[in-house]
Amino acid sequence: MTTQRFARALPDIFQYVFLGIAAFLSIFPFIWMLIGATNKNNDIIQGRLSIGSSLQDNIASFLTKVDLPLVMWNSIKIAIIGTAITMLVSSLAGYGFEMFRSKWRERIYSAILLTLMVPFAALMIPLFKMMGWGGLINTHTAVILPGIASAFIIFYFRQASKAFPTELRDAAKMDGLKEWQIFFYIYVPVMRSTYAAAFVIVFMLNWNNYLWPLIVLQSNETKTITLVISSLASSYTPNFGEVMIGVILATLPTLFVFFVMQRQFVQGMLGSVK
Amino acid sequence: METARPGGLKRYYDVNEWLFVGPALALIALFMLYPIAYSLYLSAFSGKGMMVKFAGFGNIIRLTKDPVFITALTNTITFFVIQVPIMITLALILASLLNNPRLKFSGFFRTAIFLPCVSSLVAYSVLFKSMFALDGVVNSALETIGIISEPISWFTEPFWAKTLIIIALTWRWTGYNMIFYLAALQNIDRSIYEAARIDGVPAWARFVYITVPMLKPVILFTTVISTIGTIQLFDEVYNLSAEGKGGPADSTLTLSLYIYNLTFRYMPSFGYAATVSYVIVVLVALLSLLQFYVARERR
Numbered sequence: 001m002t003t004q005r006f007a008r009a010l011p012d013i014f015q016y017v018f019l020g021i022a023a024f025l026s027i028f029p030f031i032w033m034l035i036g037a038t039n040k041n042n043d044i045i046q047g048r049l050s051i052g053s054s055l056q057d058n059i060a061s062f063l064t065k066v067d068l069p070l071v072m073w074n075s076i077k078i079a080i081i082g083t084a085i086t087m088l089v090s091s092l093a094g095y096g097f098e099m100f101r102s103k104w105r106e107r108i109y110s111a112i113l114l115t116l117m118v119p120f121a122a123l124m125i126p127l128f129k130m131m132g133w134g135g136l137i138n139t140h141t142a143v144i145l146p147g148i149a150s151a152f153i154i155f156y157f158r159q160a161s162k163a164f165p166t167e168l169r170d171a172a173k174m175d176g177l178k179e180w181q182i183f184f185y186i187y188v189p190v191m192r193s194t195y196a197a198a199f200v201i202v203f204m205l206n207w208n209n210y211l212w213p214l215i216v217l218q219s220n221e222t223k224t225i226t227l228v229i230s231s232l233a234s235s236y237t238p239n240f241g242e243v244m245i246g247v248i249l250a251t252l253p254t255l256f257v258f259f260v261m262q263r264q265f266v267q268g269m270l271g272s273v274k
Numbered sequence: 275m276e277t278a279r280p281g282g283l284k285r286y287y288d289v290n291e292w293l294f295v296g297p298a299l300a301l302i303a304l305f306m307l308y309p310i311a312y313s314l315y316l317s318a319f320s321g322k323g324m325m326v327k328f329a330g331f332g333n334i335i336r337l338t339k340d341p342v343f344i345t346a347l348t349n350t351i352t353f354f355v356i357q358v359p360i361m362i363t364l365a366l367i368l369a370s371l372l373n374n375p376r377l378k379f380s381g382f383f384r385t386a387i388f389l390p391c392v393s394s395l396v397a398y399s400v401l402f403k404s405m406f407a408l409d410g411v412v413n414s415a416l417e418t419i420g421i422i423s424e425p426i427s428w429f430t431e432p433f434w435a436k437t438l439i440i441i442a443l444t445w446r447w448t449g450y451n452m453i454f455y456l457a458a459l460q461n462i463d464r465s466i467y468e469a470a471r472i473d474g475v476p477a478w479a480r481f482v483y484i485t486v487p488m489l490k491p492v493i494l495f496t497t498v499i500s501t502i503g504t505i506q507l508f509d510e511v512y513n514l515s516a517e518g519k520g521g522p523a524d525s526t527l528t529l530s531l532y533i534y535n536l537t538f539r540y541m542p543s544f545g546y547a548a549t550v551s552y553v554i555v556v557l558v559a560l561l562s563l564l565q566f567y568v569a570r571e572r573r
Contacts, residue, residue: 011477015371022368023386026449029401030389032411036404044404047411089297096294105295112298115306117558119506121530122551125316125537125544126309149301179290208394210509211530215538226396233400234518240404247397258392262385266453 033251036244044240058241065242066228067220072249074140075224078213079206082144086202087195089148094157095183099169109158116151120211128215142216147206153198160194161187197264204254225250310555317552319545326545333549343550345524346532349436350557353528354504357440362497365448369455370485375464384456388449395446399513402442403429429516432525439526442510447503451496458492459485498565502558506530529554 036044039052062068097109127146128137136142164187172182188195210226217223223231229246232238258265320329320336337343368387372380390398405412406428413425428438462485470480486493508530512518519535520527527535529550536547 015374015377019368019371019377019383019387023383025445026387026390029393029398029405029445032405033401036401045407046409047405047407047414049411089301093295093298096291100291100294102291105291108295108299112302115302117502117562118306118310119502119530119551119554119558121506121508121533122313122548122555123306123309124533125548125551126312127305128537129312129544130309145301146305149298149305151302154298179294183294204392208396210394210396211534215534226394229400230396230513230518233403233513234516238403243400243404247400250394250397251392254392254394258389266388266457 030251033244033247036240037248039241041239041241044244054241058239058245061239062242062245065232066246068249070221071223071225071228074222075207075226075250078140078143078209078224079203081140082147082206083199083202085144086148086150086153086206087198090150090153091157091188091191091195091198092183093149093154094159094161095187097154098158098161098164112151112154116155124212124215127212131216137216138218138222139216140222143209143213144206146212147209150202153202156198156201157194160191164191193264193267196261197267200257200261200265203257207250207254313548313551316545316548320543321545322541322543329545333546336546337549337553342524342527343532346520346527346529346550347553349520349524349526350505350507350528352436353439353443353507354501357443358497358500358504360440361444361448361500362451362493364444365451365496366455366486366489366493367481368448369452369459370481372452372456373459388453390446390448391450391453393446395509396513398446399442399510402438402445403514406438429514430522432523435515435522435525439507439510439514442514443504443507446510447500451500454492454496455489458489462488494565498562501561501565505554505557505561508534 035049035051037058038055039048040054040057043052043054097105123146131137131142134142136145168186168190169182172186177185208226209224210230213224213227214230217227225246229243229250232246233240233243317333318328318330319326320332321327371377372384372387374380377383393401404410407413408425408427408429412428413422416422417425426434428434466484467480470484475483507528511520511526511528511531512534515521515526518531520531533547533550533554536543536550
């Protein structure tokens with residue numbers, strides 16, 4: 001009897017073991033990052049798993065190499081401004097494509113969706129040259145500009161706009177509101193959860209952006225936290241204690257956004273398959 | 275098709291309507307369509323720096339004779355041919371386990387497995403670089419368990435360097451794909467599974483004959499985006515190889531990294547680099563077409 005019950009429970013136990021290992025492996029690097037920040041470089045590369053006493057030394061040596069307020073300011077500025085403009089432009093377009101349909105606009109919309117397949121690698125050389133002509137190399141404008149009109153976010157807003165009640169728009173028109181007033185005074189407040197989800201996704205993309213800033217931002221005064229970690233870690237003899245401080249600083253904002261807005265986060269990621 | 279607008283305000287509305295989509299269209303034209311056309315134009319020129327001359331198809335011929343390009347292409351294809359199936363299978367298994375309504379702590383498991391998606395590509399690459407050091411935490415763990423007897427040299431042996439990239443990619447993206455499958459699984463009627471269970475269909479068969487076919491559209495979608503992502507692989511290989519060069523011995527050099535090297539590390543040869551970038555465009559287009567074709571065929 002007991003062996004039978006055990007045999008029946010066996011697949012269950014296996015499930016938990018499998019999920020437990022997966023969960024552990026997924027979380028471990030985050031724990032490693034926190035432990036590493038308290039250890040010396042030598043201890044980190046020798047895999048020390050206990051909390052050390054070098055946190056202050058690591059922070060101090062990180063601060064001597066990195067102008068932290070400037071770097072964080074650069075990252076935050078790019079992420080916030082980039083995200084705000086992207087959401088405005090893309091939601092206007094998503095609204096426009098959904099509300100006013102015409103044969104031409106549908107064709108253009110399909111063409112926009114095709115651009116989802118264009119890899120960034122194919123754009124980076126021409127974009128770099130264009131930024132050179134515009135005198136924008138080494139500016140944050142150059143980082144933000146190419147990402148603003150995102151086919152993915154336009155698609156996301158158009159899909160979400162299908163849920164926007166047309167009666168609201170008709171009633172507002174009856175009251176004599178102009179189309180832009182309907183958009184800003186009715187659509188935006190009604191669709192705020194859509195905006196929240198889009199914010200999370202676009203903010204993450206901007207905050208974590210790497211290849212394009214690496215190309216365009218060449219002086220230390222303009223660099224973002226992502227670029228700083230990368231250059232600290234790629235030196236001949238990286239001090240991983242310092243690197244960990246940078247990794248924590250780069251990861252905290254996205255972790256925070258994730259835990260505060262988990263529902264919107266997942267909703268935003270799934271936005272494209274609905 | 276709804277084309278006509280009511281009332282005499284048609285003209286006014288037409289202008290207004292284009293104003294909504296106008297800014298996005300202008301930006302896409304400027305930062306997407308123009309660059310891709312310009313890139314095609316560039317690919318017809320050869321030479322470095324200021325010494326540039328028209329080459330026609332010369333760059334394409336050069337591609338076939340360039341051993342570094344061949345290596346980068348082979349590496350890129352190796353990465354997605356091996357990594358994408360591993361990750362998709364793992365994500366499917368995890369999603370179907372988590373979809374079990376009687377599973378305890380499913381919220382915890384889901385959040386934990388999804389957590390890697392929150393980390394930036396650079397941050398996690400750097401973390402992995404410290405974890406996979408010769409005497410590092412991963413090697414000592416593997417030695418303790420008894421899987422290996424000597425530490426693996428993850429950064430100097432080509433095979434292990436490639437393996438490390440595959441491990442890293444799988445860590446970062448499995449949870450992301452899993453979330454798509456979980457959402458899709460919730461739309462499948464539970465009673466199908468119950469009926470199969472009552473008929474004595476074992477769990478693996480329910481997975482193979484119910485879950486996988488039902489999720490085919492989502493699996494296709496995630497395979498396409500994962501493949502496109504892997505073809506463009508850059509952040510990880512740049513940050514996990516010494517000095518970002520794609521070593522050891524070019525074993526982790528990808529097409530994107532090669533384009534970067536050609537353009538920004540040495541004397542820029544924009545024309546040739548643009549030609550390599552078109553290889554990525556063609557690869558992405560071909561694979562997307564192929565995957566959609568395969569899915570349509572079986573339907």
